[in-house]
Amino acid sequence: MRSRGVRSCSVGLRRRAAIAALGGLALAACGVQPQPADLPAGQAAVRPAAPPDRVDPALPEATTFGSLPAAPVDAEPQAETSGVVLRVKQELSVHGAPGGAAFARLPATQLNNPTWVPVIAERGGWARILLPSRPNGSTGWVRLGGPERTERARTPYVVDVDVDARRLELRENGRAIGVWTVGVGAARSPTPRGRTFIMAAIAETVTRFSPVILPLGTHSETFSTYGGGPGTVALHGWPDPSVFGKGSSDGCVRVPDDALRTLTSLPLGTLVLLR
Structure with missing residues (x-):
């Protein structure tokens, strides 16, 4: 894995970065708080005490x-x-x-x-x-x-990113409720594939390319770091709309403003498919 500096896809995650956490928003905004899950058949509603x-x-x-x-x-x-x-x-x-x-x-x-x-x-x-x-x-x-x-x-939501088609679909209970053309990783720094999840929601204060960044539980397979951070891939906005529909990022998924507003309202832990 090459360790190279950030250019176009900087999440800039540092342990002591000055960021404003938006965890509460990601759990409760727009009425999409995760609902209590049914327990598996045969599992008691009250578990016995355990050490x-x-x-x-x-x-x-x-x-x-x-x-x-x-x-x-x-x-x-x-x-x-x-x-x-x-x-x-x-x-x-x-x-x-x-x-x-x-x-x-x-x-x-x-x-x-x-x-x-x-x-x-x-x-x-x-x-x-x-x-x-x-x-x-x-x-x-x-x-x-x-x-x-x-x-x-x-959570009833799934974020499905077709990397090759540069298309993001948001589904609720299996039904598409939003589709956007997005930007993905360049050929030299592809967006990683696999299933992951929305790990956090943070207000970006270091750079100005996106007001909110949604780090995912996955990493660049090309870079070991983005701007000193751990190379965490994220969903985030981008000020230049010409990037949408193109492969030009360092691995992150760049989304339009309306998509970012919608995605920011999703519960933490929501499944993200990168395929």
């Missing part, structure tokens, strides 16, 4: 800044999910399998936003989730436990 995980502080953090080479790889990178998303309320151990060895720890916040991640499988009191770390397609299992640990909800 808390002993999270090993030596384990790497599962954030956009981290790398988790031991993480299981997503076996269905283009599949939709049931829409269930998980709010992580306290730091959790991330395991390779239910009850298996832990390989990471998942914090309760991502980029100053609450941690919401898509659930791609469930087994008993465990959920397999998409993770925001390198390598792309990283997954892991977390123990759900009681309400002090996690909260399950459901």
Whole structure:
């Protein structure tokens, strides 16, 4: 992987960047707050008390800044999910399998936003989730436990980006409610493929190309960094509309203003398909 400076697709994510978090907006704006999810058949509504995980502080953090080479790889990178998303309320151990060895720890916040991640499988009191770390397609299992640990909800939305067609479709309960022509990565710096999610919503104060940036739980496969950050790919606006319909970014997806306003209202954890 080449480490090169940012030119046209700078997310500029730094641990101490002066950014204004918009996590509350992403969960509640326009009446699209995730709805409480139905529990799987046979799962009790009130789980029995269980001893808390002993999270090993030596384990790497599962954030956009981290790398988790031991993480299981997503076996269905283009599949939709049931829409269930998980709010992580306290730091959790991330395991390779239910009850298996832990390989990471998942914090309760991502980029100053609450941690919401898509659930791609469930087994008993465990959920397999998409993770925001390198390598792309990283997954892991977390123990759900009681309400002090996690909260399950459901979002009806899917963001579907056809990279080759340079087209973004927003679906609600399987029905298209918005379609836009977008800009994608250049041939030398393609937009990564696979399923990921809206990890955070941040107000951009470092640059002025987009008022809000929606970092995703995936990274550039070309660049190891964007402007000193971890190379996080994002959905964001762009002041020059001539980029829409073209492949000219460093990997991010550039969207028109009306698309950005709509996407900013989606719940955190909403599934994003890059295909």
